[in-house]
Amino acid sequence: MAELGAPAGALRAYWALLRAQARGQASYRASFAVDLVSNVGATALDLVTVLVLFGVTRTLGGFDLRAALVVNALAACAFAVADLLVGNIERIKLYVRTGLFDAVLVRPLRALPQLLLMDLPVRKLSRAAFGVAVYLVVLAAADLAWTPARVALAVVAPVAAVLFFGSVFVVTASVAFWWTDSGEVGNAFTYGGRDFTSYPVSIYSGWFRALFAYGLGFAFVAYHPALALLGMADPIGLPSWVGWAAPLVALPACAAAAAVWRLGLRHYTSTGS
Amino acid sequence: MSRMEGNGVGSVTATVPRRRYPNVTADFRTFAALTVAGFRRYATYRQATFAGAFTNTVFGFLKCYVLLAVAAGAGAAVAGYDAPRLATFVWVGQGLLAVVLLWGWTDLADRIRTGDVVADLLRPVDPVVTYLATDVGRAGHAVLTRMLPPVVVGPLFFEVYVPHRWPTVPLFVASVALATLICFCCRFLVNATGYWLLDVRGPMMLWAFVSGVLSGLYFPLRFLPDWLVGPLWVLTPLPSLFQTPLDVLVEVDPVPRQLTLVGIQAAWAAGLLALCRVVQLRAERRLVVQGG
Numbered sequence: 001m002a003e004l005g006a007p008a009g010a011l012r013a014y015w016a017l018l019r020a021q022a023r024g025q026a027s028y029r030a031s032f033a034v035d036l037v038s039n040v041g042a043t044a045l046d047l048v049t050v051l052v053l054f055g056v057t058r059t060l061g062g063f064d065l066r067a068a069l070v071v072n073a074l075a076a077c078a079f080a081v082a083d084l085l086v087g088n089i090e091r092i093k094l095y096v097r098t099g100l101f102d103a104v105l106v107r108p109l110r111a112l113p114q115l116l117l118m119d120l121p122v123r124k125l126s127r128a129a130f131g132v133a134v135y136l137v138v139l140a141a142a143d144l145a146w147t148p149a150r151v152a153l154a155v156v157a158p159v160a161a162v163l164f165f166g167s168v169f170v171v172t173a174s175v176a177f178w179w180t181d182s183g184e185v186g187n188a189f190t191y192g193g194r195d196f197t198s199y200p201v202s203i204y205s206g207w208f209r210a211l212f213a214y215g216l217g218f219a220f221v222a223y224h225p226a227l228a229l230l231g232m233a234d235p236i237g238l239p240s241w242v243g244w245a246a247p248l249v250a251l252p253a254c255a256a257a258a259a260v261w262r263l264g265l266r267h268y269t270s271t272g273s
Numbered sequence: 274m275s276r277m278e279g280n281g282v283g284s285v286t287a288t289v290p291r292r293r294y295p296n297v298t299a300d301f302r303t304f305a306a307l308t309v310a311g312f313r314r315y316a317t318y319r320q321a322t323f324a325g326a327f328t329n330t331v332f333g334f335l336k337c338y339v340l341l342a343v344a345a346g347a348g349a350a351v352a353g354y355d356a357p358r359l360a361t362f363v364w365v366g367q368g369l370l371a372v373v374l375l376w377g378w379t380d381l382a383d384r385i386r387t388g389d390v391v392a393d394l395l396r397p398v399d400p401v402v403t404y405l406a407t408d409v410g411r412a413g414h415a416v417l418t419r420m421l422p423p424v425v426v427g428p429l430f431f432e433v434y435v436p437h438r439w440p441t442v443p444l445f446v447a448s449v450a451l452a453t454l455i456c457f458c459c460r461f462l463v464n465a466t467g468y469w470l471l472d473v474r475g476p477m478m479l480w481a482f483v484s485g486v487l488s489g490l491y492f493p494l495r496f497l498p499d500w501l502v503g504p505l506w507v508l509t510p511l512p513s514l515f516q517t518p519l520d521v522l523v524e525v526d527p528v529p530r531q532l533t534l535v536g537i538q539a540a541w542a543a544g545l546l547a548l549c550r551v552v553q554l555r556a557e558r559r560l561v562v563q564g565g
Contacts, residue, residue, distance in 0.1 A: 034474075034479065035474065035475065038475075038478040038479055038482050041482050045482065045485075045491075048486070049492060052492055052496050052497060053339070053496070055498075056351045057344075057347040057351065058346060058347075059346040181321060181324075182320070182324055183321040183325060184325050187328050188328040192328070192331050192335060195335045195336075199338075199339055199342070203338050203339060204338045205338070206430075208334050208338070
């Protein structure tokens, strides 16, 4: 993998890739418009599901509607942004199988940013924007006791969550380097991770909660930061400082993603023919 | 069906003329052969089958915990479902997901886009029948491979509801078969929009989005207010896809009501199958205009 000498030149190349993508996708106007709208619909649906569930119960794992919405909106907003920026790395399975990945490797740009920009799903912009808007509305409506620390956490937590979900996308996609036909397995951790994160961790139990919440770290993405924002005690019993430290989970996640990606790249031996 | 359409082109249809007198034995053997071929095609995707079953099972845990928390929060039974009923609803629903197959079927749309569909039209078998027979084989394969893992794993970790009345078993089997047939018709119609639009991403996205929530896959539809559920059930085929078979299985209703729900399914299946036939015929005339 050669690198362009001047970083400015590399940036210009990335920018050209991005612009070509955006233009190409927007040129099918009708299809693009339907996609933009449907993408918002999909995110709105997660919200509607929570409202329907609270139509038949008043509490969910010790959370009332107001508190559950903070968890849900934080997770949904971060996932939508991560899906926009990194989600399309899923397509690497296709690239590895068809051999297109070789073309990516011989270009004088880094492989990961190239892959992300080559397919940046511009239509998912609407979903990400909607997710951020819902997060802001929910925070405003949740009647939180705002302090400077809470404001900082409300900003840092979604950013860390985006990094975390992005790392999950990269790790699950890297599986394709070893197992090309891994199919939907990655979905269990990407979309499954989003679903897990969208509800208070207190509703899960046993080994399943231990594995997803603390083994894989999904509890620190939305649940613990939301507890800190709300000033609630953890129904599971972890101390309250955990919520404030939770965004740090993005650091090991990113490190792990980078390590797995590099390992996979080194393992990659093309498809032959 | 006038012969004057298509700018006065003589031929009305691109297909080989169909036999005037039905030959039931030959038709049945053709259907069976196509079904076996569909089964064998999916039997070759072993890794994908494993991956799919694994993912369905993980989502089973996620959905089950959410609905059980709802039941716990509400105190007693929710909308007629107690905790074991909800667990059965989720786990059998996860098993049915690949049998009924809401998403990911683009065979017809792909063939329309590439033009391969012409080969389907030249065969002396109705394309609707061909695709249906193949889909029956696919569903049969899914019952044996994709349905079992969630249905076996669920009861290991959660208390599930086992039906008590004997009529429930045949009704459930009939209901699953009808749900698969209805879903095939819906998928066929969504794919068939490709005859007119060529690009089916829009209709596909819309279908994925509407069918998931209104079929009972995300939450039992009875959680919704009554004025919404009734019309939804009768006026759209969507609750017939998952809500009906699962409600029949967990016995939320007495037998006559179960029969009514399956009856609604049968009506939708017949209507949609006829609609597929009509749409396909019109599309074939359309293809004559496009060809050349």
